[in-house]
Amino acid sequence: MIGYDGNKKVKGIKISTLVDANGRPLSIIVSPANIHDSKLYQPTIDGFRIKLSQGRPVTRPNIIIADAAYDTEEIREYNRNRRIKTNIPVNKRNTKKNQTWQA
Numbered sequence: 001m002i003g004y005d006g007n008k009k010v011k012g013i014k015i016s017t018l019v020d021a022n023g024r025p026l027s028i029i030v031s032p033a034n035i036h037d038s039k040l041y042q043p044t045i046d047g048f049r050i051k052l053s054q055g056r057p058v059t060r061p062n063i064i065i066a067d068a069a070y071d072t073e074e075i076r077e078y079n080r081n082r083r084i085k086t087n088i089p090v091n092k093r094n095t096k097k098n099q100t101w102q103a
Contacts, residue, residue, distance in 0.1 A: 012033045013030050013031065013032060013033060014030070014031050014032065014033045014035060014037075014040070015028060015029070015030055016028070016029040016030075016031070016037065016040035016041070016043075016044045017029075017044070018044050018045065018047070018048055018061070026048050026050070026061075027044050027045070027047035027048040027049075028044075028047070029043050029044045029047060036069075037069045037070065038069060038070055038072050038074075038075060041066075041070055041075050041078075042075075042078060045060070045061070045064075045078075045082075045084075048060065048061060060082050060083070060084055061084060062084070062085060063084065063085040063086070063087060064079060064084055064085070064086050064087065064088070065087040065088075066086075066087070066088045067088070067089070068088070068089045068090065068091040068092075069091070070088050071088050071089065071090055071091035071094055072094075075088070076088070
């Protein structure tokens with residue numbers, strides 16, 4: 001696979017992983033390197049499934065801790081709809097800046 005990551009031609013893949021508090025992988029998605037991390041978020045969370053000895057499997061984490069690359073309204077809405085607590089810092093590039101001119 002050939003992808004472009006950060007305007008660099010990269011031959012390779014990107015791995016999106018959901019891990020528990022101890023770093024054990026719970027869900028893994030592999031994609032071309034030119035896919036933004038935020039686009040891999042939902043498929044990675046949807047792949048989360050823990051089978052229990054009785055009853056339904058657990059299909060959603062209680063809380064997500066992620067970096068600012070995942071600060072999109074789409075991801076925050078997805079988490080609200082699935083009742084997943086979110087700890088994602090605000091990405092400064094997503095905030096609107098004051099457009100006043102100073103001479």
